[in-house]
Amino acid sequence: MPLFGSQQTENGLDNQSMPTVQPPMAKPSPAKGSPATIIANGVRLEGEFKSQGDVQIEGEVLGTIETSAMLSVGSEAKVTAGVKAANAVIAGEIIGNVSVTNKLELKSTAKVNGEISCATIVVEAGAKMQGNIKCGSDSTQKTSVEPVKSPAMNTSPQSSPKPEQNTNKAEAASVKGS
Amino acid sequence: MNPAYAYIYDDFLTDRRYQDIVAALETRLSSMSLDGKIGRLALFRSAKELVEGFVNQGATNIIIVGNDDTLNKVMWFLPDLPIVVGYIPIAEPSDVAALLNVPVGLDACEAIGARLIESLDLGKLGDRYFLTQAVFENTTAKVRVNNSYTLSLIGGGTIRVKNLGSITRGRYTVADARDGRLEITMIPHEPNNFSSKIWNRLGRKKHNRTCIQVSEAEIISEQPIEAQADRFAVSGFSFPISAVPGKLKIITGRMRRLS
Incomplete structure (x- = not known):
């Protein structure tokens, strides 16, 4: 083992020539001066909701939700809406498309019925998904968030997005790398 | 003099x-x-x-x-x-x-x-200013924000619109009175069942409060509702609420609880 110079690995490769491991993507901090919004159990939100700070949902939502920070959907929450966030942790039910710029985490109680697009995805055992999954750094650029309207607000029969059915299970579970 | x-x-x-x-x-x-x-x-x-x-x-x-x-x-x-x-x-x-x-x-x-002077926001309920908060007790009213979304209490509850904050049972609930916004808190009625009573006794009460920050909104109801704004009572079917930034110049103490 040399005192000076580079150390060689078992394969005989020089450490300095080995590819460096990229650090995990930093979690973006919520926008300063934008306090968290909490939609608690027992409250229903209808319409287009936009926020600059963290959003925590424990109740019912109908419409669209957009935040440039963290979105948390609790296990008892029911979201019938298009969702767009920088980061998201989902433990409840979402009927609608989900577009996350950075990291999406699906807990074991999560149920997502819609198209998912994100840069990074973490799925716990037990999470249920029905729809396309697009994962990668360029996947979120092409995904649009469409509002999901209630039956009373629907003006046309095709106003709500329908999740695409995946016949190929392997395709649904594949993760496209950058 | x-x-x-x-x-x-x-x-x-x-x-x-x-x-x-x-x-x-x-x-x-x-x-x-x-x-x-x-x-x-x-x-x-x-x-x-x-x-x-x-x-x-x-x-x-x-x-x-x-x-x-x-x-x-x-x-x-x-x-x-x-x-x-x-x-x-x-x-x-x-x-x-x-x-x-x-x-x-x-x-x-x-x-x-x-003479420590602070410029505080004031809330406006209709055409009346309020400094601390406006409370709608035991109501099924909805909160409409910017005509873009509506919040409603599914089983009824209390709506508080805070500017400076409030003190309830000796506890301070401070809101930021310098951010140009009002804090709306919606507290649904607690279910009167056996499990919730047990949780309350054990001191593990579920915090079930909806909190949003708005610059203006409207409280609307199909039935007449009563609002208490800084100990002043008003009643009606709809109340426009808004934050008026920096409206009040007031002398405060040294360790002020404004945010």
């Missing part, structure tokens, strides 16, 4: 119980060269005309002497005047003094003398 200061005394201070403290207060203010003209609120006397009279005579600081009810009697027009407001709490309730960290009694004179 300092012409820049005018003191508005509440009617109840004429009672014998308060004679000693009022005398001591005037002596202390005189020693600090802060003594000014004195006006007293009365049943058939217009508080607005009284204050406007002092302002026309050159007063730039209007100091309210009494309690939170006294402050409420004048808060609906004071912010529209070019003055700095001070508060000397003598009696209870004095929750607003606690939120501003102004001591109760003679020590409030030190806060007036220190």
Whole structure:
């Protein structure tokens, strides 16, 4: 083992020539001066909701939700809406498309019925998904968030997005790398 | 006498119980060269005309002497005047003094003398200003924000619109009164079942509060609802609410609980 110079690995490769491991993507901090919004159990939100700070949902939502920070959907929450966030942790039910710029985490109680697009995805055992999954750094650029309207607000029969059915299970579970 | 200061005394201070403290207060203010003209609120006397009279005579600081009810009697027009407001709490309730960290009694004179002035936001319920909060108790009203989304309590509950904050059962609930926004808290009714009673007994009450921050919104209801804004009650079917940034210049204490 040399005192000076580079150390060689078992394969005989020089450490300095080995590819460096990229650090995990930093979690973006919520926008300063934008306090968290909490939609608690027992409250229903209808319409287009936009926020600059963290959003925590424990109740019912109908419409669209957009935040440039963290979105948390609790296990008892029911979201019938298009969702767009920088980061998201989902433990409840979402009927609608989900577009996350950075990291999406699906807990074991999560149920997502819609198209998912994100840069990074973490799925716990037990999470249920029905729809396309697009994962990668360029996947979120092409995904649009469409509002999901209630039956009373629907003006046309095709106003709500329908999740695409995946016949190929392997395709649904594949993760496209950058 | 300092012409820049005018003191508005509440009617109840004429009672014998308060004679000693009022005398001591005037002596202390005189020693600090802060003594000014004195006006007293009365049943058939217009508080607005009284204050406007002092302002026309050159007063730039209007100091309210009494309690939170006294402050409420004048808060609906004071912010529209070019003055700095001070508060000397003598009696209870004095929750607003606690939120501003102004001591109760003679020590409030030190806060007036220190003259730490803050520009606070005010809330507006309809056409009436409120400083601390507006509360809609036991209601099924909805909150409509910017005509873009609506929040509704599924089983009814309480809606609080906070500007400065409130004190409930000795606990402070402070909201930021300098961010140009109001904090709306919606608290649904608690279910009256066995499990919720057990959780309450164990001290593990579920925090079930919806919190959003808005600059303006509207409280709407199909049935008439009653609102309590700074101890002033109003009723109606809809209430536009908005935050008026930096509307009130008020003297606060050193360790103020504003945010």
